Amino acid sequence: MGKLNSTLRRLLEWVDARFPLSALWRRHFSEYYVPRNLNFWYIFGALALLMLVLQVVTGIFLAMHYKPDASINASGVPVAFASVEVIMRDVPWGWLIRYLHSTGASVFFVVVYLHVFCSLLYGSYRKPRELVWLLGVLIFMCLMAVAFSGYVLSWGQMSYWGAQVIMNLFSTIPVVGPDLAIWLRGDSVVGDATLGRCFAMHVIAVPLVLIGLVMLHVVALRQVGANNPDGVEFRKMKDGNTGIPFHPYYTVKLILGLALFLLPFSAIVFFMPEFGGYFLEYNNFIPADPLHMPEFVAPMWYFSPFYSILRAVTPDFVIVPGLAVTVFFFWVIAISRSSIKFFAALLWLLAMLGFYFIDAGFWGSVAMVGSVLVWGGLPWLDHSPVRSIRYKGFYAKLALAFFVASFLVLGYLGMQPPTCLLTLISQAGTVVYFAFFLLMPVYTRMDKCKTEPERQVA
Amino acid sequence: MCSDNKVVFGRRRLVIATTVAGGVGVIAGAVPFVASMLPSGRAMANTAPVEADIGLLTPGRMMTVEWHGKPVWIVYRTREMLDSLAGLNDRLADPYSKRRQSEFAAPADIRPETRSIRPELLVVIGLCPHLGCSPISVFSKGAASGIDPGWQGGFLCACHGSTFDLAGRVFKNKLASDNLPIPPHVYLSDTRILIGENGKRA
Numbered sequence: 183m184g185k186l187n188s189t190l191r192r193l194l195e196w197v198d199a200r201f202p203l204s205a206l207w208r209r210h211f212s213e214y215y216v217p218r219n220l221n222f223w224y225i226f227g228a229l230a231l232l233m234l235v236l237q238v239v240t241g242i243f244l245a246m247h248y249k250p251d252a253s254i255n256a257s258g259v260p261v262a263f264a265s266v267e268v269i270m271r272d273v274p275w276g277w278l279i280r281y282l283h284s285t286g287a288s289v290f291f292v293v294v295y296l297h298v299f300c301s302l303l304y305g306s307y308r309k310p311r312e313l314v315w316l317l318g319v320l321i322f323m324c325l326m327a328v329a330f331s332g333y334v335l336s337w338g339q340m341s342y343w344g345a346q347v348i349m350n351l352f353s354t355i356p357v358v359g360p361d362l363a364i365w366l367r368g369d370s371v372v373g374d375a376t377l378g379r380c381f382a383m384h385v386i387a388v389p390l391v392l393i394g395l396v397m398l399h400v401v402a403l404r405q406v407g408a409n410n411p412d413g414v415e416f417r418k419m420k421d422g423n424t425g426i427p428f429h430p431y432y433t434v435k436l437i438l439g440l441a442l443f444l445l446p447f448s449a450i451v452f453f454m455p456e457f458g459g460y461f462l463e464y465n466n467f468i469p470a471d472p473l474h475m476p477e478f479v480a481p482m483w484y485f486s487p488f489y490s491i492l493r494a495v496t497p498d499f500v501i502v503p504g505l506a507v508t509v510f511f512f513w514v515i516a517i518s519r520s521s522i523k524f525f526a527a528l529l530w531l532l533a534m535l536g537f538y539f540i541d542a543g544f545w546g547s548v549a550m551v552g553s554v555l556v557w558g559g560l561p562w563l564d565h566s567p568v569r570s571i572r573y574k575g576f577y578a579k580l581a582l583a584f585f586v587a588s589f590l591v592l593g594y595l596g597m598q599p600p601t602c603l604l605t606l607i608s609q610a611g612t613v614v615y616f617a618f619f620l621l622m623p624v625y626t627r628m629d630k631c632k633t634e635p636e637r638q639v640a
Numbered sequence: 641m642c643s644d645n646k647v648v649f650g651r652r653r654l655v656i657a658t659t660v661a662g663g664v665g666v667i668a669g670a671v672p673f674v675a676s677m678l679p680s681g682r683a684m685a686n687t688a689p690v691e692a693d694i695g696l697l698t699p700g701r702m703m704t705v706e707w708h709g710k711p712v713w714i715v716y717r718t719r720e721m722l723d724s725l726a727g728l729n730d731r732l733a734d735p736y737s738k739r740r741q742s743e744f745a746a747p748a749d750i751r752p753e754t755r756s757i758r759p760e761l762l763v764v765i766g767l768c769p770h771l772g773c774s775p776i777s778v779f780s781k782g783a784a785s786g787i788d789p790g791w792q793g794g795f796l797c798a799c800h801g802s803t804f805d806l807a808g809r810v811f812k813n814k815l816a817s818d819n820l821p822i823p824p825h826v827y828l829s830d831t832r833i834l835i836g837e838n839g840k841r842a
Contacts, residue, residue, distance in 0.1 A: 343773060347799060350772040360743065369683040370743075371709035379677065473704050473711040475774035479799050493800050497813050541817045543770050600801035 210404060215425030216432055217410035223304075224408070225439040226297035232440060233290040234396065240283040241385065247273050250381035252337060252374035252470070262337040262377060263469040281455040287329055288461040289447055291484035294325065302582060305569025306409040312561040314406065317399040319558045324392040326554070329484065331384035337377060338466030339476050345372045345380070347479075351492075354544040371472065413569025414634055478599060486596025487589050487615075491553045493600055494612040495546035502613060503545065504537045506620070549612065556619045563619055566626040568634050575629030585618035689836030691828065694761070702777060704766065707835045711766040711774055712823055714833065721779075721806050722759060724792035728805050733812045737819050746822040747838045755807040755822060763825050763835065764808040766795075770816035773799035795820070 197203050208214075247269045251261035259267075269276040298318070301307050307315035334345045349372060353363035368375025407425075410416060416425055426432075456462040460483050465476040481489045495503075511530035515523045537545070566574055571582065588611040595608045692705045694714055702715040729735040736752055744765075749757050756762050766774050775795040778785045785791040787803060795804040800815045808820030824838040 343799075347771045347773060350770075354771075364679060365677055368677055369679050369709070370687075373683070373709055375680065375683055472709055473706055473774075475776075475798075477776055477798055479773065493815065496815060497817070543815055543817065546815065599798055605801065 210400075211429035211433070212427055214404060214428040216408050216428050217416045218426045218431075219410050219412060220408065220432070221411050223296070223300035223411075225436065225443075226293050226300060228436045229293045229440070229443055230290065230297055231396070232443075233286055233293055234393070236286050237283060237290065238389065238393075240279050240286065241389075243279050244269065244283055245385050247276065248335065248381075250335065250377050252377045259469050260337050262335065266336045278451070281451050284462055285447070285451045285455055285457070287332065288457065288482070288484065289450070290325070291329070294322065295484075298322070299586075301409075303571045304409055304411050305413045305564065305566070305571075307560045308409075308413075308564060308569050309561065310406045311403075311409060314399060314402045315561055316558055317395055317402060319554075321392065321395045321399060322557070323554060324388050324395060326485070328384060328388040328392060329482070331380040331388065333482065334377065334380040335384060336466060337470045338463075339468045339470060340463045340466040340479065342372060342470035342472065343475050343479050344481065345376060349376065351547045351550070354541065354547045356540055356544060359544075373472075409569065411570060412572060412635060414636075480597040483593065483597060486594075487592040488550050488553055488596075490592040490596035490608045491612045491615065492546045492550040493596070494605065494608040495542055495549050496605065496609075497542040499609050500537050500542050500545055502609070503549070504534065506616075507533050507537075553612075553615060556616065559619065560622075563622040564626055565623050566629060566631060568631045570634075573632040573634050574626075575631045577625040577629045578631075581618050581622070581625055584614050588612075588614035588618070687836065689824075689834050692833050692835060693831060694833055695831035699760070700779065705835060707823060712835050713762070713764050713766040713777075715762040715764075715777075715806070717754075717760050717762060717806055721793060722754060725754065725805060725807050728792065728809070731811055732805065732809045733814070733817055734819055735809060737809070739818055744821060744823050745838060747825060750822060755809070755819070757825075757827065761833075762807060763822060763833070764820040765823050766820070768797040768799070768802055768816050769810070769818035769821065770797065770800055770802055770814075773797050775802070775804060775820075 194204065198205075247265060249261050249265040251265075253261055255261050255264055257264070266280070269280050271277075273279075301315065301318075330344075330348060334341045349363055349367050352366055353359040355362060364370055366376075366379075367373070368379060407416070450457060450461075456464070463480075463482070465479070468476070480486065508530065511526050511533075514526045515530075518526065566578060568574055571579060592608060592611040592615065595604050595611065598604055687708050690705060690707045692703070692714065694703070694716075697703055697714060697716045699716050699718045700721070702713050705712045705714065737755065747757055751757070751759065754762070755764075768775055775797040777794075778787060778791070778796050779793045780791075781793055782791060783789045785793070787796060792805065794806050795808070797803070797816065802814035802816035803811045804816075804820055805811070808822075810816045810819050823835055825833055825835045826837060826839050828834050
C-alpha cells in the first residue's frame, strides 16, 4: 500500500512538473471557497452541466445512425425521418439513447430556466459578476440554436414547418432579408440543403462554441466567487469563516442532488418520454410534407414564451413600442445637453419612420430577439442597493412576481392557436415582460430595501 | 518591440500595414465558405414549370400542386364565392394588390377584382407571406367557420392567425401584410394549366 502511494505521488509530481494538474484541482475544487449558506436553488448549475454531458454522449451515439438526407426513400419516406425510426426500432437500445437525448433536451431547458431564476432571486448578475452573466446569456442563445437545429433533424412535420417559420424570420429584415433567408436555407424553400446545415450546426458548430462558453462561464465564476442567498460579498470577510471548500462539502451535496434528480428524469425517459406531446410533439411522428401543414403548429414549450412575443406584435400593437420609444426619447431630450438633444430627436424620428414604414412582422421578430438580448442588460438595469430578494423592497418583489407570471402565461399562450382574446392577453404579457427589464432602473431606485446583514445568515 | 522608449513610427506603420493585409486575407479566405452556403446548381435547377390537369376539379373544391417545392393551390370558386369578394374591400389590407409583389411575376392578364385569369379559377402559392406557414381553407360561412360571424369563406393561417379571403387577399391588422402571391401560370387548354411560366401558349 505504502509503495503504491509513493508511486502515485511520484507520478503526480511528474505530471505537475509538466502540467498544472494539482493547481487546477486546488483552484477549482479543494481550495475553491464557496459560501456556506448556498441553498436548493444552487444545484441547477451543476445539473445543467450534467445535462450537457448527457446530450453530448447520447448525441455522439445518435450521430452514428442518423442520416441528414431529405430525399425520399423507396418506401416514400424521407431518409432522415426513416433513419430516426431505424434508431427507435432496429438499433439495439437505440430507443433508450434517443429518448435520453430528446427528454434531455427539454429537461436541460427546465434546469437552465431554474438556474436563471436563482440568479434573479439572489441578484447573481450584479457587479462583479457581469461577465459570468453575459456568458450565461450567450450560452442560452447557443442552447436555443442547438435545440432548434436538433429539432429540425428528425424531419417530421413539426421539424419542417418549424424550420420554415424560423428561417422566414430572417426574411422579415428590410432590404437584405429575402436574400439572407435564401442563403440560410440554401434554397428558396426548406429542403435537403437546410437539413444538411442544421446537422452541421447541431452536431459540431454550436456544441463546440457552447462548450467553450461553458468553460469561460465557470472560469469567470471562479474569478469572482459564487453569490449566495443573502447576496453579501463573502470574500470581503477577513476571518475566513464564511467560505467552505467546494470539495468535499459541496461535491457531496451535489452527488446527492444528482441522484435525486435522476429519479424523476429516469421516470420520464422510461414511462412518458413524449410527456404528453410536450417533449416530443405528436405531429412530428408524421414525415415532413412541404405541401400540407398540420392544422395546428406550436413551438416546443421552451420556445413558446418568445414565440408568443413574436405573435403579439400585430400592426395595431406597434403603437405600444412607438409610445415607449417616444417617452424614452423625451426624457433623454429633457435631461441632456443641446448637442445630444439633436441626435436624440433624429433617432426618435428614425424610429418613428421605421415603425410606420416597416411591416409589423419585422418588429415582431425584433421583439422576439430583443426579449432574449434584453437579459444581457440586467446587471446595468438593476440599481437596487441590495442584491438578494431577501432584502429587496416591495416593488422589486412585485415586479419579479409579475415577470414570472408573464413568462408562464406567454409560454402557455405560445402553444395555443391564436384568437383575438388570446392575442390581447399575450400583448399584455409582452408589455409586462419588457417592463420588468426596462422599468427596472426606476422601480429599483424607488424601492425601500431592508439593510443587508454584515455576513450571510445560514 | 519597444516598451518605454519612444514609439518607432516606421515600425508602427509596418504593423498597421501587416494587420490590414492579414485582415484582407481573412475576409478573402472567408468568401468560399460563405458562398458555399448559397443555393447549389442542383437546387436552382429545381424550378422547372409543372403541368396540372384541372379537368376533375369541381366548383367549391381546390387542389394542390407542387411547384418550386411550394404548394400551389388551384381553387374552383362558385358564383356565390365570387360574389362575396366585392363587399370585402374595406376589411382588407390591400384589396387591389398594389403593394410589392413576390419574387415571382404574376401573369399580366390577371383580373384585379378576382385575382385570376379565369374568374372562377384562383391560382395562388399556399404559403402565408408572414412567415411561410401553409394556411388552411375554411370555406364554411359565418359563425360556423369558428373565425368570425361575418366570415365569407377563405383561408386561415393557424400559426399566427392571419386570414385571407377567397381571392387570397389578407385581412387588415393581421401579421401578414401581403396577399398570397400568384405564381406565373398559363392555361394550355381548357383543362390543362402550366405553373411556373407566363406566356401566350393558349
